[in-house]
Amino acid sequence: MNSKHRFSLLWVVFIVGLAVLPFVTPGTYVIGVMCFVAFYATLACGMAVLLEQAGIFSLAAPTFFGLGAYVAGILAAREILPPWAGIIFAALVVAAIAYIIGAPLLRLRGYYLACATFGLLFIVEIALAQSGEITGGHDGLMGIPPLSVVGFTLRGDFHYYFVSWVLCLGCLWFFFNMMNSRVGRAIKALHDSEVAASSVAINVPRFKLKVFVLTAVMASFAGSLYCFYLQFTTPSMFGFPLLVELLTMIVIGGATTLYGPVLGSVVLIWLREAIHVYLKGILPKLTAEVDAVFFGVLIVAILIFMPEGLAGGLDRLAHFGRRLLGKSA
Amino acid sequence: MASQPDSVLLDVQNVSRSFAGIRALNLVSFSVKRKKITAVIGPNGAGKSTLINVITGVYIPDSGGIHFGGSDIAGLPAHIVASKGIARTFQLEELFSSMTVIENAMTGCHGKTGSGMLACGFALPSARREEKRIREEAMECLAMVGLEEKALEPISRLPLGERKLVGIARALSMKPGFLMLDEPAGGLAGHEVERLVKLIHRLIEQGLTILLVEHNMPFVMSLSEKIVVLDAGVKIAEGTPEEVKNDERVIKAYLGQEL
The missing domain is CATH 3.40.50.300 (P-loop containing nucleotide triphosphate hydrolases)
Known part of the structure; x- marks a missing residue:
């Protein structure tokens, strides 16, 4: 009961901080970066639930993110559907794809599933790049209009900041509720012991497929919003580099809690910004490779000193602090 | 026959x-x-x-x-x-090690409950009522094996004898x-x-x-x-x-x- 209370207090502080942030920071730079944090955090969270809670080693999050972006983007750019309807349509398409792909693939375990979804990542990226007439090919999809809902058009970082964080926190809230219900217990159970899970009438393949499709749909929502935010997408945005970033976020933040991946994406994206801002003078030819070196060092340091990620480290620190206070009092 | x-x-x-x-x-x-x-x-x-x-x-x-x-x-x-x-226990326990004692017992109620993923995720009143009922039923089963005081302990902290009883409580909560x-x-x-x-x-x-x-x-x-x-x-x-x-x-x- 006590830990639950602390948990909600932490979230209240976080959400109030997010709400105040646009009004206390000058310009749109900070909230612009925070939009990316929200999109990435949504993806990383879904992926962490799959990896850590369900034990499903799927690397397909960038793929579903990209499909959500492209389907909604193409429909809006070609004026086939209004953006808001495109988002819903994209989610349905991605759900169907995740279902069709997941049904056979989720029979694979561990590394084999990782290999299969890793292949999917490249197949979709290449397909998007090669279907020039429909997707715009390597150059990317242009002419995506901004998101408009019932006559109100979202423009600029300020609007998308709120929309993206509502999506991210909404997904977190959904996961929190779900993981503390019969569905979440079924998902954790099938990870701990499949044979015991089926002995209490849990349909293991069905629940694996359900949580796989759920995270795919969330990734699709994030992707659709992402494409309306940038009004531009290229296939390479949804490829291997994004996967590596998501995994880095999960490792840095820690996958055992829901706020771990959020913390991971905040740290990773702001670290990247800091590298670019402060090291530009020293290393003018700054490329993604330099980022990779920094993140590599960070991952190694985290794995050595905080194997449960920042979230786990903070938990231990808080525990230590309380004991210290308790003793002095 | x-x-x-x-x-x-x-x-x-x-x-x-x-x-x-x-x-x-x-x-x-x-x-x-x-x-x-x-x-x-x-x-x-x-x-x-x-x-x-x-x-x-x-x-x-x-x-x-x-x-x-x-x-x-x-x-x-x-x-x-x-x-x-048909309920069973396992020779090697096969408990859900990431959960607490009561959560293990609560998984037993899975087959007799039906809230879907969306109902649970959006915390609909029907799902919350069902969750409360599951918790009560699981608690009754823990009481039956004499473990109600250990309900909130993680599985890993229980000695072998009590872990065996958790397995029985989980089976019993399937009614x-x-x-x-x-x-x-x-x-x-x-x-x-x-x-x-x-x-x-x-x-x-x-x-x-x-x-x-x-x-x-x-x-x-x-x-x-x-x-x-x-x-x-x-x-x-x-x-x-x-x-x-x-x-x-x-x-x-x-x-x-x-x-």
């Missing part, structure tokens, strides 16, 4: 199952009567655990029939068998008609075994049917009304504890062991 009397709950007929050429079960037949304790004993490797796994759908039998309450369950997937009211206990007394201390015997008697009084797979001979002899003896996948004897104790083949199979 039209002539099958009503008192028979589980009827296993000529069940065989091989693994890579080794016959783990060879034409095994026996029946379990309602509200009675039936035991399956046998030396190591006799096929006892395979038998449970074949009944619960973990393994599909190569041949033979398994009827539960009149319907054929041979070859059905494990979660369907479980939903018909089963038939319970299979796979070596429930294995590794337990004397006073823990006594506690288990009392619990099993109470469950029978409440109308449960129990199949016991066990190594602990005095435990089996004192509890069971019927004993089935397996050796190398073959049923070598069946009868009351007295009959089994004096059976030549059983004594031979257990050579050197006092029954």
